[in-house]
Amino acid sequence: MSPSELPKNYDPTEVERRWYDHWVNQGYFRPRDGDGAPFVITIPPPNVTGSLHFGHVFDHTIQDLLIRWQRMTGVPTLWLPGTDHAGIATQNVVEKRLAEQGKTRFDLGREAFVDEVWKWKDIYHKRITEQMKRLGDSVDWSRERFTMDEGLSRAVREVFVTLYRKGLIYRGNRIINWCPRCHTALSDEEVNHVETDGKLYTIQYPVKDSKRKLSVATTRPETMLGDVAVAVHPKDKRYAPLHGKTAILPFLRREMPIILDDSVDPKFGTGAVKITPAHDPNDFEMGQRHGLTPIKVMDESAVMNENAGDFRGLTREDARQRIVAALEDRGLLVKVEPHRHAVGHCERCDTIVEPYLSLQWFVKMKPLAEPAYTAIEKGELAIVPRRWEKVYLRWLEGIRDWCISRQLWWGHRIPVWTCGGCSEQIVEVETPTTCPKCGNAALKQDEDVLDTWFSSWLWPFSTLGWPEKTADLARFYPSSVLVTGPDIIFFWVARMVMAGFEFMGSCPFKQVYLHGIVRDAQGRKLSKSLGNSSDPLELMDRYGSDSLRMTLVLLSPQGNDIHGFSDEKVDLGRHFANKLWNAFRLVQPHLDGFVPDEAKARPVMNDADLWILSRAAATARSTTRNLKTYRIGDAAKDVYDFTWRELCDWYLELAKPRLYADPGTPDAMAVRYTVVQVFSTVLRLLHPFMPFLTEELWHALPGVDGDVCVAEWPTTTRAGSHPAAEARIALLKEVVGSIRNLRSEMNIAPARKAPILIRAEGHEADIIREQREWILLLGKGESLEVGPHVQKPEIAASAVVRQHEIFLPLAGLIDVDVELKRLQKEYERVIREFDNSRRKLQNDDFLGKAKKDVVDREREKFETLGSTKEKLEKNLEVLKR
């Protein structure tokens, strides 16, 4: 790259195309050899449902920057990639596509349908891979896994069989969450409860051999057809006369016992509850206690079935209307009240979930939850930010059995076979050929597949080869940190911890970092379907992936959501990339053929050099500290601020004269050496955030070997710090700032140079004298006079910096009134602060109780303010004359 080739504006498209394959070919993404404890992240496998969305981009950016940072510190790193088959989600999208062709999965048949899904999977897997490469994800592709690949399928069967034999997996008829649209059972976690304004219907059931009618309240009248009893509280006196009696179910004339149960709340509704064991979890349990036989009144699509009498064939919604109307006709509808309650919706298709009696497979969770729970207090697992630990623990406390069977075709088949001969149930890892009991070869495998999370919860070790005892498993389990969103704490995080303890005997990761969600200005999650999000790939094309990464990170407070994200926000990162590019463009022509030589450079460095190196070292320390505590946004901001506000705004400006000077001089050596050092540090610190641009610039930097991707992370010792130089440059900044302020307030044309007078004494006067050239340069000075006896010119703008006074003699140029107003305002500000300070120092409590250094600082401040005040007073007096 030669200077003339550097365009004025940074164009990422070409640069970002260049480096990824190089990194892969160099093998950087594979863990390096070494005995040290590796740094490992196992990727939360994206669903192969579609392409990556914004959540992924953010999630991957964080993981990649942690991995890249750790890689640079020299530890062996592994970021293990993979994808998830995402049972229901994927099956749904493929079915939807079939529907567009007017077909259902039944038209294809199971085998052909599953083939179809595999084709889909291949397409989207490829797209996801491309997106990840475009983003710069430094994953080890040689270890990539898929939740339905051979090894993971084997792990799933192994786990199922093991848990079954331990008695932790069982099959049972239970009330589960049924999605009438997806036609499958769901776990509790796959149901979203939505507060809904519903109605509470009070209806009457006649009582046999009695004139009295029994009123019951329900939110779902259509389930009455499945009623088999009415329950009241045993101590509820109102119903004492009805004990032992029989209620008659309207429409169907079913005789139902009036039963007594403690779980009935006499205060709710009428104090009498209709019992529908096949369609309500509470009623199911009550039914069991009282030996009632459940009656299902709906089919798998929530259409009323043959048990629904005249209502057969109606949807549940229609049935509700018709039943209410019919009850009203018969005078059995007492009242309808508004009632707000939570209604369960299918997480995948938003259909209202039906509590439904069904034969399913379950995992007994209590025993598995125990070690996952204690892991927190034992310090085996830390969640960042800490507040999520409570959420995690509370869920484990109330854990319920996990329904794992799904009536889908896409997923892991349940490894259970029934013998056609003797009906023996066979649970085996390897597909059996004959019945071990009777030898019959007619074996029929369970039709259902497993919940997608039943493979995901094994991800931390199944991806490393488990159940084989592989070298990878020994070396890379457990991982260092899990990075994901808090929305899957229950689905995934907690279950992985359980599986880790159960099958590996330890927690699968030491830390969990939960980041926020990317939201738009209305607070909505970014999603393509809402139309509030561009395709990340398109955004990367437009702005560059470095810019997108940097923007997301800069905008993200630790563990909190990013609010108000929009495409234009990416300008933040793009402008920064451009700034860095141009800073480099400034220095690059002067580095041609330059050979850094520390021994020659050190002795001739000036304050600016020492200062910027000192600041670079401090930036390395703060960036690293923030990365360690997952304050990733702060870490990015540290480098951002350093680069822009210190390196570009000050150092490069100060360095220009020496940079343009004859390359043979010692000055030139010092400044070039410093520039190379600082850029080297900045590029390394920035690499985890902006991998492509930093790699590109790194290779144009003289005296560097290899790639920044594997360059050594900047040292975090205090070695490079130079407090004296920092103090002197701080003074320079104040002086220059003050001069600039005066010029601006006085409306002096930027191009016009003006004489500068500084009345200063003591040590700092010497420093200011030494900084003469810089002050003239940055303060646009025509001349500079510094000393204790500098006289204020008749007409001048003035300012006070520390103990010193700055004058810009501008006879004929300044408007006295303007200057007077300005000084007056400044004076008032100083007076206010001065009075505050005085009040504090007159307070004995403050003097007696505050820490000594605080008091000292206050005294110093008071003195400075006092002298400033005096000077301002004098200057004001002069102007007023």
Added chain:
RNA sequence: GGGCGAAUAGCUCAGCUGGUAGAGCACUUGCCUUACACGCAAGGGGUCACAGGUUCGAGCCCUGUUUCGCCCACCA
């Protein structure tokens, strides 16, 4: 019904161990100063939601209130 989080400049948010407030964007003014107008310089703008309390001192700690947001929840 329970829990969690937030409330700071017009917007999005920092403010990590209490010492009277910062950034980015937006806004105003002036600059195409040969690295960058994706830029430079200067500037305006905040009773830190409200009410109490602790403290010499509170945006920060405690209590309560209000308003938003999120999560959890089988009271029909």
